[in-house]
Amino acid sequence: xxxxxxxxxxxxxxxxxxxxxxxxxxxxxxxxxxxxxxxxxxxxxxxxxxxxxxxxxxxxxxxxxxxxxxxxxxxxxxxxxxxxxxxxxxxxxxxxxxxxxxxxxxxxxxxxxxxxxxxxxxxxxxxxxxxxxxxxxxxxxxxxxxxxxxxxxxxxxxxxxxxxxxxxxxxxxxxxxxxxxxxxxxxxxxxxxxxxxxxxxxxxxxxxxxxxxxxxxxxxxxxxxxxxxxxxxxxxxxxxxxxxxxxxxxxxxxxxxxxxxxxxxxxxxxxxxxxxxxxxxxxxxxx
Amino acid sequence: xxxxxxxxxxxxxxxxxxxxxxxxxxxxxxxxxxxxxxxxxxxxxxxxxxxxxxxxxxxxxxxx
Numbered sequence: 001x002x003x004x005x006x007x008x009x010x011x012x013x014x015x016x017x018x019x020x021x022x023x024x025x026x027x028x029x030x031x032x033x034x035x036x037x038x039x040x041x042x043x044x045x046x047x048x049x050x051x052x053x054x055x056x057x058x059x060x061x062x063x064x065x066x067x068x069x070x071x072x073x074x075x076x077x078x079x080x081x082x083x084x085x086x087x088x089x090x091x092x093x094x095x096x097x098x099x100x101x102x103x104x105x106x107x108x109x110x111x112x113x114x115x116x117x118x119x120x121x122x123x124x125x126x127x128x129x130x131x132x133x134x135x136x137x138x139x140x141x142x143x144x145x146x147x148x149x150x151x152x153x154x155x156x157x158x159x160x161x162x163x164x165x166x167x168x169x170x171x172x173x174x175x176x177x178x179x180x181x182x183x184x185x186x187x188x189x190x191x192x193x194x195x196x197x198x199x200x201x202x203x204x205x206x207x208x209x210x211x212x213x214x215x216x217x218x219x220x221x222x223x224x225x226x227x228x229x230x231x232x233x234x235x236x237x238x239x240x241x242x243x244x245x246x247x248x249x250x251x252x253x254x255x256x257x258x259x260x261x262x263x264x265x266x267x268x269x270x271x272x273x274x275x276x277x278x279x280x281x282x283x284x285x286x287x
Numbered sequence: 288x289x290x291x292x293x294x295x296x297x298x299x300x301x302x303x304x305x306x307x308x309x310x311x312x313x314x315x316x317x318x319x320x321x322x323x324x325x326x327x328x329x330x331x332x333x334x335x336x337x338x339x340x341x342x343x344x345x346x347x348x349x350x351x
Contacts, residue, residue, distance in 0.1 A: 005317050032319045040306040228296055239303065246314035256314055260321035 002259045007251070014252040018083040021045075021244050024251030037247040041240050045082050048236030051229055055180050055222055056237045058213045059089035063097060066216050075234065081241035081248070085211065092178075092211040101178045106148035110140035115154060115186065117200015119164065132159040137186065137202060142170040150174060152188065154198060167191040168198065179204065180212040297341075304333040 007013065008028045017024030022037030049056045057079055062069040080086045095101065115137035120130040135156010142151035151170035158164055169189040177184075183201035190196035214222065223230045249256075257263065308329040312322045 030317075032322075033313050033317075036309055036313050036322070040310050044303070044306050232296055232299060236299075236303070239307070243307065243310045246310055250314045255317045257316055260316055260318040261325065 002263065004259050005254050007254055010252045014248050017244070017248045017251040018081075020084060021082065021247055024248070028251065033250065037244075037250075041082070041244050041247060044236050044243070045085070045240035048233045048240065049085070051233035051236070052226070053222065054182075054210055055214055055218075056233060057085055057089040057211060058219075059086065059093040059211075061093070061097075062213075064093075064213050064215050065219075075238065078238035079241040081244040082237075083244075086241070089211040089213070093213050096178050096212050098178075101176050103176050104150070104174055106141045106150055107139060107174070108141070110138065112136050112138045113202035115156065115200050115202050117186070117198060119158065119166075119190070119196070119198050121190075121196040123195070131162075133157065133164055133198075133200070135164065137168075137198075139172060139174065139186075144170055154188075166196075166198070175201075177204075178208045178212055180209055180214045180218060182206075182209045300337055301334070304337070305330055308333060 006028065013024030013027050015024070016027050017037070020038070021041035022034040024034075025031075025037060026034035057076065058065070058072050059076055060073060062072050065072060076086070076089075113136070114134075116134045117132075118130050119133045120128065122128045133154070133156050135154060137152060137154045139150055139152040142149045149170045150172040152168045152172050154164065154166050154168065156164050167190070169191050172186065172188040175185040182204055184204045185201050186198070188198045190198060226233070305326075308326040309322070312325040312329060316322050316325060
């Protein structure tokens with residue numbers, strides 16, 4: 001038995017390593033390994049997730065997908081070794097599939113948000129004009145005779161420098177609150193311009209898009225945009241998840257071979273700290 | 288353009304091999320110097336085999 005390897009609370013440490021790579025080893029005081037696992041496995045996963053535009057994990061149940069559900073489950077199983085993002089994606093999928101996650105008819109209270117998009121307008125003399133605009137959009141609940149809806153206004157500037165200050169018709173459509181895109185689409189008609197409209201997006205809160213699953217169309221669009229980089233990104237996240245299983249096992253059972261390559265192979269050469277609290281008598285003391 | 292993308296993607300095999308070597312050996316040994324030396328050796332072998340297999344595949348697909 002090699003007393004140089006001390007595994008403090010193995011099951012708890014394994015759970016910590018499951019949640020964050022290397023955290024269990026840090027808890028056990030094995031700092032070199034903790035840093036190695038954290039930067040290697042965590043860095044590999046974050047690199048893959050970043051390459052996939054933070055849409056790397058698709059969690060079950062795959063009700064939001066029509067095809068390839070078996071393959072999706074295999075991919076998720078490989079990523080599951082890295083606990084926190086995998087469990088986070090499970091929770092986000094639950095939120096995404098909730099009935100309440102649909103384009104709202106109205107909103108509970110008025111709010112303002114930075115807006116980017118295009119302001120288009122058509123008239124017989126100038127034809128169709130389209131300008132990029134950015135500024136602040138204010139949306140508010142509207143009580144119409146036929147029911148509730150959303151109204152609002154926009155203040156900002158166009159790309160030609162002109163100041164824009166417009167009121168929006170009370171049929172503003174806003175995308176559903178929880179969606180994998182970091183931006184939430186907004187469409188509105190402009191009051192006072194018969195054929196004017198404002199199309200663009202406002203930022204979504206990070207907790208409303210990060211780890212949210214993609215439907216078939218969004219996934220195909222992402223794969224089309226990223227090409228081979230998407231495949232690479234996914235491979236990196238799978239390998240990170242599988243490698244973290246080794247780190248979890250290391251926190252639970254210690255190194256697979258031994259303290260170093262001079263040790264006996266396969267010997268269970270670790271000391272579990274709770275068991276070591278009872279004083280160990282040497283053979284000489286027993287006799 | 289696509290061949291340039293392929294080359295750029297191929298370079299990703301190096302950090303990936305380094306990470307796999309380090310984590311694999313960290314899960315087998317406890318001593319820091321042993322982990323580092325074993326990882327360096329494994330990384331070298333991984334790169335050697337990748338270059339060898341890549342070279343063979345490149346040779347077989349030459350002029351195709």
